[in-house]
Amino acid sequence: MRLTIEVWRQENPDVPGFFEEHAIEGAQEEMSLLELIDYLNDHLVSEGREPIAYDSDCREGICGTCGITVNDQPHGPVPNTPSCRQHLRSFKDGQKLRLEPLRSAAFPVIRDLVVDRSAMDRVIQAGGFVAVDAGTAADADSMQIGHGRAEKALDFAACIGCGACIAACPNGAANLFAGSVLNHLSTLPQGKPERSKRARSIIQEIDESFGPCSVYGECAVTCPAGIPLSAIAAVNRERARAALRRGKDD
Amino acid sequence: MSTTSVRAGTRTPQKQIGPRWLSNVLAKYIMAFTGIVFGVFVLVHMFGNLKVYLGPEHFNDYALWLRTLLEPLLPYEGFLWLFRLFLLACLAGHVYCAWVISARAKARRGKFARKGLHGFSSFTARTMPVTGIVLLLFIIFHLLDLTAGIGVATENFQHGSEAGSFAYQNLIASFSRPAVAIFYLLAMVILFLHLAHGLYATVNDFGITLGQKARSTVMLLSGLFALVVMLGNITIPIAVLTGLVS
Numbered sequence: 001m002r003l004t005i006e007v008w009r010q011e012n013p014d015v016p017g018f019f020e021e022h023a024i025e026g027a028q029e030e031m032s033l034l035e036l037i038d039y040l041n042d043h044l045v046s047e048g049r050e051p052i053a054y055d056s057d058c059r060e061g062i063c064g065t066c067g068i069t070v071n072d073q074p075h076g077p078v079p080n081t082p083s084c085r086q087h088l089r090s091f092k093d094g095q096k097l098r099l100e101p102l103r104s105a106a107f108p109v110i111r112d113l114v115v116d117r118s119a120m121d122r123v124i125q126a127g128g129f130v131a132v133d134a135g136t137a138a139d140a141d142s143m144q145i146g147h148g149r150a151e152k153a154l155d156f157a158a159c160i161g162c163g164a165c166i167a168a169c170p171n172g173a174a175n176l177f178a179g180s181v182l183n184h185l186s187t188l189p190q191g192k193p194e195r196s197k198r199a200r201s202i203i204q205e206i207d208e209s210f211g212p213c214s215v216y217g218e219c220a221v222t223c224p225a226g227i228p229l230s231a232i233a234a235v236n237r238e239r240a241r242a243a244l245r246r247g248k249d250d
Numbered sequence: 251m252s253t254t255s256v257r258a259g260t261r262t263p264q265k266q267i268g269p270r271w272l273s274n275v276l277a278k279y280i281m282a283f284t285g286i287v288f289g290v291f292v293l294v295h296m297f298g299n300l301k302v303y304l305g306p307e308h309f310n311d312y313a314l315w316l317r318t319l320l321e322p323l324l325p326y327e328g329f330l331w332l333f334r335l336f337l338l339a340c341l342a343g344h345v346y347c348a349w350v351i352s353a354r355a356k357a358r359r360g361k362f363a364r365k366g367l368h369g370f371s372s373f374t375a376r377t378m379p380v381t382g383i384v385l386l387l388f389i390i391f392h393l394l395d396l397t398a399g400i401g402v403a404t405e406n407f408q409h410g411s412e413a414g415s416f417a418y419q420n421l422i423a424s425f426s427r428p429a430v431a432i433f434y435l436l437a438m439v440i441l442f443l444h445l446a447h448g449l450y451a452t453v454n455d456f457g458i459t460l461g462q463k464a465r466s467t468v469m470l471l472s473g474l475f476a477l478v479v480m481l482g483n484i485t486i487p488i489a490v491l492t493g494l495v496s
Contacts, residue, residue, distance in 0.1 A: 072366035105360030108262065122261070170364040170376060171355035183459070203275060208264065211358030212274035212351045215451040216375045221368050230459040237457025239275040 001027040001088060004096040005040060007052055010109050013116075017109060019098070029089040033076055034059060034066060036088060037099070037113075054113040059084040061224060064160030067167070068113045069100040074167040074222050082162060082224035102167035106174075106209040117163045119209035120177060124161070126205035127198035128181045130190045143189055156184035158225040165219035165227070171211035176219035178206045179231030182238045197249040199238035206235070267357060268350035277347040282455035284340040284347075285448045289475065291337065292441065296482040302495055306418040313410060313417035326412055345386065352379045371469070374447035381444040388437040395424055402430075422490055431487035438480045445476035 003024045010017030022040055031039065034056050041051035057065035061082045068083050070076040076086035091097065099113060107115035145153075157180075165176040182199060185191030191198070213232050220229035268277070298316075301309045319329040367376065374381075394400055396417075399407035404423040408416035425431045449472035453460065460468060489495040 072364075100362075103360065103362040103364070105262075105358050119261070168364070170359060170367065170372075172358035172360065173355070203273070207273055208261065209358070211355045212278060213454070214351070214355065214375050214378065215447075215454045216367065216372045217369075218364070218367060218372060228462060229465065230461060233454045233457050233459040235457075236275050236278060236455055237459060239273075240279070240457050 001029060001091075001093050003027050003036075003088070003091065003094070005036075006096060006098040007037075007040075007112070008100045008109075009052070009112055010101075011111065013108050013110060017112075027088055029087065031088050032059070033068065033070060033083045033086050033088075033099075036097075052113060053111040055115075056084060061085045062160060064162035064224075067102050067162045067164050069098075069102055069167060071098050074102055074164040075162075075224060079221050080224055080226050082160075082164075085224070102163055104163075104166050104169075104172040104210075106166065106172060107163065115163075117161075120161055120163055120166075120174070122209070123174065123178055123202055123205045124181070126201040127194070128185075128202065130185065130194070132190070132193050134190070145188065149187060153184050153187040156180040156187070156227060156231060159184075159223075159227055160225050162224060164222045164224065166210060168218040168222035169211065169213075170216055170218065171214055173213040173219075173232075174206045174210035175213040175232040175235045176223060176227055176229070178202050179234035180227045183231050183234040186234070186238060193250050195238070195250050196242035196245045199242040203235060203239045265357065267353045272347070272350060274351065274354065277351050278455040280343050281347045281351070282452040284344040285452055287337070287340045288344070289445060289449055289452075292445070292479050293475070296479050299486055300482055302418065302421065302486055303489075309418040309421075310410075310415040313415035317410070317412075317415070341389075345382075348379065348382055371447065371450070374443050375451075377443060378447060381440045384437065384440045385444055388433075388440070391433070392437075395430070396420055421486075422496060425487045425490035428491060431491050434487050435484055438483045441483075442476045442480040445479060446473045448472075449475055 001024075005022045005024055006019045007022065008017050009020045022043075024036070024040060027036055027039060034054070037052055037054055044051050054068060055065050057063045059066070061084060064082075066083045067075055070083070070086070075081060075083045077090050078086050101107070101109050101113045101115045102117075106119040107117055110116050159177060159180040161177070163177070166172060166174050169175075182202060185198060186195050213235065215232065217229055219232070220227065298312060301312050317327045317330055321328070324332070367373070391402055395402050399409060399420070404420070404427070406423055407420055410416055425434070450469050453465075453468050486495070
């Protein structure tokens with residue numbers, strides 16, 4: 001396969017970035033997007049040039065580390081699939097691929113395709129956990145949770161925190177991400193004692209770094225974990241509920 | 251290789267847009283509530299408009315009834331003015347929150363605007379500020395033309411009184427100007443786009459978590475609602491221009 005790659009190069013957060021063009025010969029349809037960058041990097045290194053920096057870890061779509069924007073689509077052209085699981089067979093021979101970092105004001109570029117996603121970490125630090133003293137591990141069946149409820153919680157717990165929903169959002173909103181945390185933890189009994197407190201702190205935190213939701217629905221099209229769009233309404237629901245429970249944690 | 255400090259983990263200070271107490275969630279609740287008010291208003295308004303097909307007497311009686319509503323509890327036009335003030339307050343809230351939300355959205359997205367959006371829903375969502383501004387201009391035009399009777403109104407605009415209304419005559423005179431009729435028609439198409447996304451979004455803004463099926467249904471119903479309002483209103487300038495109503 002012959003491809004033209006336009007890739008974002010930026011040495012550090014303080015300098016402006018630019019697109020660099022590379023003509024690639026001999027790429028294979030079976031290569032993933034990340035393998036394509038590896039392939040290109042091999043050439044760059046052998047020519048004594050700086051390789052393209054990008055994030056990756058598991059390469060099987062479960063860790064949430066990778067994420068690049070390909071032809072304006074976060075993660076790439078295939079819906080609900082992370083960059084590491086998208087392959088060159090989605091592209092035509094001779095096509096131009098424009099590789100950019102995940103774009104959002106909350107994600108400053110560290111280098112090339114690597115962005116700083118710690119704004120998301122701050123959301124998790126604000127309340128993406130259960131802090132009640134749970135004691136020693138209880139028997140698995142001591143707390144009965146119906147199958148439907150457990151499945152619902154798991155659907156939202158599937159978030160891998162990659163940040164593509166935020167990059168997909170024209171408003172830079174994090175409602176799918178925050179909503180998945182809120183929905184997951186409010187569905188299970190362990191999360192209930194801090195439900196209102198969590199809603200207040202998480203939503204205050206997303207207001208600090210992220211934009212408002214206008215129900216574009218782009219996030220759910222992009223999400224590699226398949227978080228349903230219903231997560232975004234959880235933000236408004238949980239915040240209103242917390243407002244009615246003023247002064248209470250649960 | 252240069253050694254620049256990577257500021258990972260530090261919060262980039264964000265410029266506060268709008269008052270701090272107006273959180274994104276609160277702003278969306280205000281927009282959703284006022285949006286529903288306008289949604290219901292345009293539906294009832296369209297229903298009233300369709301009385302034009304029942305003849306001048308019926309239409310003018312309806313216009314007069316709006317002015318004498320709740321008399322003698324309230325004076326002549328008392329209810330109408332209370333309702334106008336309520337609508338004005340809703341409009342102020344809606345427009346202000348819209349401004350805050352779109353300014354925040356722009357700032358939080360940063361300098362690389364999202365491109366390559368999917369589908370009709372994204373199109374209507376993206377065009378909400380534009381369609382909103384057009385509708386605001388249309389409302390001003392519409393009020394000057396058919397309520398205040400100044401500026402853009404026809405030369406033979408007649409003010410109504412307790413003795414009777416001339417709403418029918420004013421409407422026919424206004425729509426007999428093709429440019430006004432076409433502007434009205436376009437404004438209704440814009441209203442359709444704004445309403446279709448707006449009503450769909452209110453469900454989410456009120457925090458109602460729906461499954462995929464229910465969300466598709468809500469989207470369809472919002473579209474139908476907007477379509478009914480648009481089609482109902484559009485028939486009127488067409489009927490006037492074709493001489494069906496005169």
